[in-house]
Amino acid sequence: MKITIALAQLDIKFGDPDANFSQIEPNVQKAAEQDADMVVFPEMWNTGYDLTRLDEVADVDGERTQKLLASLAKKYQITIHGGSVSTSKNDTFYNTTYIFGPDGKLLTSYDKVHLFGLMHEDEYLAAGCEEDHFQIKGVSAASVICYDIRFPEWLRTLSLDDSRILFVPAEWPTSRIPQWRRLLAARAIENQSFVVAVNRVGSDPDNAFGGHSGIYNPMGDEVLTLDDQPQLKTFTIDTKETDDARGFMPVFEDRRPELYR
Ligand SMILES: NC(=O)CCC(=O)C(=O)O
Numbered sequence: 001m002k003i004t005i006a007l008a009q010l011d012i013k014f015g016d017p018d019a020n021f022s023q024i025e026p027n028v029q030k031a032a033e034q035d036a037d038m039v040v041f042p043e044m045w046n047t048g049y050d051l052t053r054l055d056e057v058a059d060v061d062g063e064r065t066q067k068l069l070a071s072l073a074k075k076y077q078i079t080i081h082g083g084s085v086s087t088s089k090n091d092t093f094y095n096t097t098y099i100f101g102p103d104g105k106l107l108t109s110y111d112k113v114h115l116f117g118l119m120h121e122d123e124y125l126a127a128g129c130e131e132d133h134f135q136i137k138g139v140s141a142a143s144v145i146c147y148d149i150r151f152p153e154w155l156r157t158l159s160l161d162d163s164r165i166l167f168v169p170a171e172w173p174t175s176r177i178p179q180w181r182r183l184l185a186a187r188a189i190e191n192q193s194f195v196v197a198v199n200r201v202g203s204d205p206d207n208a209f210g211g212h213s214g215i216y217n218p219m220g221d222e223v224l225t226l227d228d229q230p231q232l233k234t235f236t237i238d239t240k241e242t243d244d245a246r247g248f249m250p251v252f253e254d255r256r257p258e259l260y261r
Pocket residue numbers: 043116119145146147148150170171172173176
């Protein structure tokens with residue numbers, strides 16, 4: 001199946017949801033004008049890592065985000081991978097993904113599973129513990145968020161349900177961009193899947209963020225790489241490449257799960 005995916009690499013205004021929400025429709029519209037089937041946003045795009053003010057700025061029950069993404073998905077007839085936003089649910093804060101289909105219906109949502117201590121997530125957020133799976137044009141896909149990619153066992157777990165595309169919204173600092181690219185390539189190779197990763201650019205009071213959003217094919221090649229500026233770029237993947245990779249080298253069949261822990 002051919003799927004055209006737009007990567008919306010944004011700068012994010014620290015702790016300013018109104019400014020950040022205003023960036024979403026122009027990017028969805030641009031993706032639709034480029035005939036994309038799907039547009040993907042970065043991590044925590046509503047507030048950035050303004051964790052000390054989450055009680056003021058986090059999206060309560062994700063309502064504002066869901067309302068906007070649902071209406072834009074329907075208006076532009078496009079699947080929206082909403083990257084992630086800071087949410088508050090029952091007085092607890094999360095880093096949450098929402099994905100909407102072109103009919104405006106929620107396909108799935110996901111709370112980041114591995115909290116990133118270097119950016120203090122563990123002090124302010126609660127971790128999710130659920131997998132997320134959805135279909136895009138009949139192809140199985142799953143998402144993780146940023147630091148989650150350092151846990152290959154988690155992406156393998158998600159891939160065991162026949163996922164062919166792994167989505168990765170991120171706020172990944174510039175200093176570790178070489179690791180970002182290698183980790184994404186490795187996750188694509190070992191899971192014989194496409195990896196679609198969208199990082200933010202710009203800076204907050206603590207970090208500069210390096211962009212380099214990209215798409216990796218099941219061989220680990222970077223078939224699309226952005227630079228470190230805000231931009232939207234599209235690329236068409238052919239998920240037959242995942243069949244070819246799995247047919248050529250049956251990694252999933254050769255697993256020995258009884259030996260692993
Ligand atoms: N927002 C994040 O999870 C950042 C993860 C990161 O920078 C890393 O090196 O891992």
